Amino acid sequence: MKIAVIGYGAIGRFLIEQLDAVPDIEITAIYSVPAPADRNDRIVDDLDALLATRPELVVECAGHGALSESGETTLRAGADLLVVSVGALADPALEQRLRTAARAGGRLLIAAGALGGLDALSTAREAGLESVSYVGRKSPAAWSHTPAENMVDLKSITSATTFLECDARTAALQFPQNANVVAALALAGLGFERTQVSLVVDPAANGNTHSFVARGAFGEITTTTRSTTLPANPKTSMLAPYSLVHSIKKRAGLIVV
Template identity: 45%
Template sequence: MKIGIIGYGAMAQSLCRLLAVHAPQIQVVKVLIRSGSKAQTKPLSLGAEFAFTTEQFLAADLDMVVECAGHAALKQVGPDVLKSGVDLLIASVGAMADAPTEQALIESALQSGAKLRIPAGAVGGLDVLGAAKLAGIDTVIYSSRKHPKAWRGTPAEKLVDLEHLTKPTTFFVGDARHAAMTFPQNANVAAVVALASIGFDRTQVTLTADPSATGNTHGIHAKGNFGEVTLTISGKTLADNPKTSMLAPLSLVRSLMNLEQTVVVG
């Protein structure tokens, strides 16, 4: 399988390293970045090349594109990828909380027959939520607890004093749509949970900064006709990006590997 990657930050670089170890048969051939980006100085996988325009990127013979560049890049490039007929696996799922972006991506996929693929990311239990939705889900609450440094550079800085917290402090309670759009670097998991269950407007979210946190903790609690499920995942973060769980790029690798597996679980 030949893939292209949009973006080359911590997530994309981790993805390339993991593919080399776990799925060397999946070849990265193109990486799309902005001209003049510092990422251009970073080493690429063997056989890969940088592309600086969408046209140059899509001119390659790609079987799959993986987005690792953030909401703005997904909004700008995602529809063109799907219109070209190439499946798109996205890390910045929170961008779909913006209704026009969601519509543009879906319509582009329908136009060409390409698939918009959403990985589990840093959480599990999406298979349970998807099955439970068929029986009926009444409520879904997603919670995220991270160290204050993971919330730096976000609107959380205006809501709490991140530098001087002495105890866990919840600074956002609301629906998944507002969470994903307000905290685009931190709330992609909220978007994934919402899409897997009862939607952006009904899924409730709490975001917490905890000075004692040693990683990112994600919680899901859902109730409905199916019964009740509670799930907690405490994951380590990427060394060079505390906002992102280590499981996020691993989930991308698993999604790609599943496309080539004879037996697919989950």
């Protein structure tokens, strides 16, 4: 399968390294702005050049702005688009644009990321889902350089503290580097407004912990996932890029689960 990658940061580099070891997958192009110092013959300067390589699947791992700028064109070109920056879909206008483009072109695909249980949640939605609540717990370092710095004193905190309680739309838009999982949860379940979110800073946290409870006519689902963070970026759980690898292998027909 021929794929292309938008983004060459921590997740993009990790993904490319993993996929280069898979014989049945070819990375045709990598779109990065600005061009990286370690430029190679797969690096392209614009989206048109990336799409000219005719990838079957394009993987976006460059942030909310990149999805907004490139997503619609990619889908209309007929390529499937696997999204990392799923939190960007909390913008209703962008979500509608991408849904419309997907109807006329490729499919919009969302990986589970660092959160387990989304398949069960989607099933529960069909069976009768009434409430979904999520708690994200991370260390002070994982919340640095985010709006959390204006909500709680990250340097002096000594115990676990909830600094934001809101709906999934608010969380995803305010914390684009931290809260992509809540957007995936909302899309799999009850939507952005009906998904409740609590964000916690915990100086004792060892990795990033994601938990949710879903209740309804079907019964109850409770999941907790604690993931080690990427060495290059403590805001990102290690399971997030591996979720991309799994989704791509599944799309290529290498995994059927």
